Amino acid sequence: MNRRRASAPWQVVQTLSCVKTRMCHTRARSSRALTVCTSGGRGTGVARPCVRWHVRHPIVPFGSTSPRSLNSGRKPGASGAAAPGPILMDHRDIVAHNVDCTSCHFDVVQGQAAVTTRDCANCHDQQKYLVDFDRRDTDVVAEYHRVHVAAQRARCGDCHRAIQHRLIDPTHVGTTGGLLQPVLNDCRHCHPNHHHEQIELLLGTGSAGVLAALPNAMVASRLNCTACHTKPASDIKGDELIKASQGTCIACHGADYERLFQQWMDEISTYLRAAEAMLARVSNRIDELRAEGREVPDSVVQRIAEARQNVQLIRAGNGIHNKNYALELLDLSVQGLDQAMTTLMGP
DSSP states (O other): OOOOOOOOHHHHHHTGGGSOGGGTEEEOTTTOOEEEOOSSSTTSSOOHHHHHHHHHSOBOOTTOSSOBOTTTOSOTTOSSOOOSSOOSOOHHHHHHTTOOTHHHHGGGEEOOOOOOHHHHTTTOOSGGGGTTGGGOOHHHHHHHHIIIIIITOOOHHHHSOOOEEOOOOTTTTTSOGGGGHHHHHHHHTTSTTTTHHHHHHHHTOSOSSOOSOOOOHHHHTTOOHHHHEEEEEEOTTSOEEEEEOTHHHHHHHOTHHHHHHHHHHHHHHHHHHHHHHHHHHHHHHHHHHHHTTOOOOHHHHHHHHHHHHHHHHHHHHTGGGGHHHHHHHHHHHHHHHHHHHHHHTOO
């Protein structure tokens, strides 16, 4: 029997515009506006439409030539025999542990569906129609939908900017910040360039003295901020935030990762304290020499600046965001500081 060749994952997503709308969306009866049907919204578990779609439509994992079903991990129609080719992840465990699909596939929805007064002006040429626009809340938006969608059968694209359904090509997912962009867009509205140290650590950039980027391996596996930041907490001001926990590590990798996670944290903390202590000693020695009227070589000043930048990156960004990169930076920084101290202790 001839079987239609399955598309690559990012190609499957690009065909969503051809899928019946009710597969992923439902309409609120009062306003007839579209909403995404999930098990409880982003951050609350596996979306039912995602599972329903991928169970019915096998995908081809990157690097493989055989389609696989989400719920079986095997070639459709095969009786027990695993299909050839590499498997990136067996999604049966992911679904069983109720891991949110957006932990790895947040970039499947790109765009904010924004509406501006310029879009309104396409139909309305009088200011009276815009009096509520700048102070709109859920009630005002519901009324907009009732009038435009339910009563006048307006389409989403008549008012909203387009939302793209697509995934970043997997050959570039570990070497670009684009994977994190959709989730970062949610933060930048209120916090421009916030958490840039964490982002740089995840992407393996932002250091001094290291030319090659070293992205976190989990970023290359499509993990983003929402995967680990799942625990409600508060900051020093009492404001609510979502704190990271090792829960996602355990859900995907097993209970052993709780111990391994703590081991990584302790290792980074030990190396960071050693680097900061060494930085303090070298800085004190520079102060002594300058108090004596002696010059400090430019090479020493450069090593101090590089070490301080790397230590600050790891302290502010939390080295656990990229354990291997953090330890490499700390090791290089300590080496540079040792060389600087040797130079400063000379005649």
